[in-house]
Amino acid sequence: MASRNLQRRTILDPAVADLLAGMENKQAEARLPRREREKKAKERAKIRARREQRVTYDLPPQLKQAMFELAESLSLPASQLATLALHRFLKSYSEGQIDLSKYKKPSRSPRYEWKLEFPAEWWEK
Numbered sequence: 001m002a003s004r005n006l007q008r009r010t011i012l013d014p015a016v017a018d019l020l021a022g023m024e025n026k027q028a029e030a031r032l033p034r035r036e037r038e039k040k041a042k043e044r045a046k047i048r049a050r051r052e053q054r055v056t057y058d059l060p061p062q063l064k065q066a067m068f069e070l071a072e073s074l075s076l077p078a079s080q081l082a083t084l085a086l087h088r089f090l091k092s093y094s095e096g097q098i099d100l101s102k103y104k105k106p107s108r109s110p111r112y113e114w115k116l117e118f119p120a121e122w123w124e125k
Contacts, residue, residue, distance in 0.1 A: 062123045 012020075029037060059067075067085075071078035092098045100116065107115040 060123055
């Protein structure tokens with residue numbers, strides 16, 4: 001009969017694992033020189049201050065790539081280019097210049113009644 005490996009496996013709840021990792025990070029940071037600790041604290045404060053301005057959208061990879069390429073070619077931040085595009089869209093939509101009805105399809109999601117489906121040729125180069 002083959003011998004069985006009777007080692008006990010440690011199973012950690014993901015929340016506990018995150019808590020332990022956070023504690024380890026704090027301990028590692030506490031061992032850093034004072035200037036480096038202050039620098040990390042400033043970086044965290046900067047990130048927290050920007051949180052109000054941040055948003056995440058799911059975009060087709062082709063659109064994302066096109067935005068980054070255009071921003072790069074214009075030497076602009078992609079987020080500022082996206083801000084301009086979204087502002088122009090919202091203004092045009094509110095003025096009735098954009099009709100979403102031709103893209104609207106019923107959604108199976110319990111959260112949304114509609115979804116937008118775009119023409120395939122939009123994503124072709």
